[in-house]
Amino acid sequence: MVINFRDITYLKEGTVRQKEAHKVLLELNIFELLKHFNPILVGTIPINIDVTSSDLDIICQSDNHEDLIKVVSENYGEFLRFEVKTIPSYKNLKTTIITLEYKTFPIEIFVQNKLPEEQDSYLHMLVEYQVLVKAGEEFRSKIITLKQQGLKTEPAFAKLLNLEGNPYEALLTYGFEKGYIS
Template identity: 30%
Template sequence: MTRPAYTEALSRSGVLSRLAAFDPHVAGTPPLGLDLPDSDIDILCHAPDPHAFAAALWEAYRDLPGFAMWQWQGSDRPVVARFHCAGWLFELFGQARPVAEQLGWRHFAIERRLLSLGGEPLRAAVMARRYAGAKTEPAFAQVLGLTGDPYAMLLTLEGLDDDALNARIGA
């Protein structure tokens, strides 16, 4: 059985409306067109009150298959939950900082920008690395010739203008 498009799964889950108070944003590989058959749907949320976010997740999704929720250790202690819906694994991430400042969103934004500039050739090159087993950020780093920590290195591209990014893509 093939799973529906991620947009259909989003609609069936109701996650964007149920969590509207937490400014949910869809990130990750499906909206980039880089998903594999086992990719999940990532939802990033602004959750200044982790208890309220956890309560909303519990109320909305506790009965779905595979539901699990935990809170990371660290300065802002993000809350993470996952569950299955409409053939997809959903992973929800709620952090006290606004979504635009979260590392996951920043990675997504630079990857989206790179793909808009590099087009199908860049997408195909990244997908070849993904099919070979690389996670998304390492796949981009490999294709772009970035050395070191791929997650940190991708963020160094954020401030570059389109000409500099096109030069990096062309290299």
């Protein structure tokens, strides 16, 4: 089954944590609020490899980061651990990361002037999802165990797939080679 990651309704039919995430996202009305910024939920929760500390990662697109910062600050600026960081150049793109906490979820909003479907975090998730579909439940369990031991997601996949070098780049290369992403 291929998931339409653009539409968060798939979370309603998922795990307990996915259902909680769906409820929280609806309570916050965050996808409606960010609709002009092309939001997509990415990361471990959508593909069911999250651990207790996993956050809700929302990637967005904007050439005017100040507009997005204003919208998010006006609506969520009073939330716990609210913080805005702008990195002048990450892979030659201005990147803004807004973090906050709501109920049991840390939330990270990540914005670049790049289509979300072309951003690394989305591509990583697609590759990871395809690997999980093909490799099965035992592989999923091993990934979660590695994450519980402190390994980040991409390094955990790289380790189990025997990928060498930078795990973030190696995973993308692997995805292209396998035809999981194009």
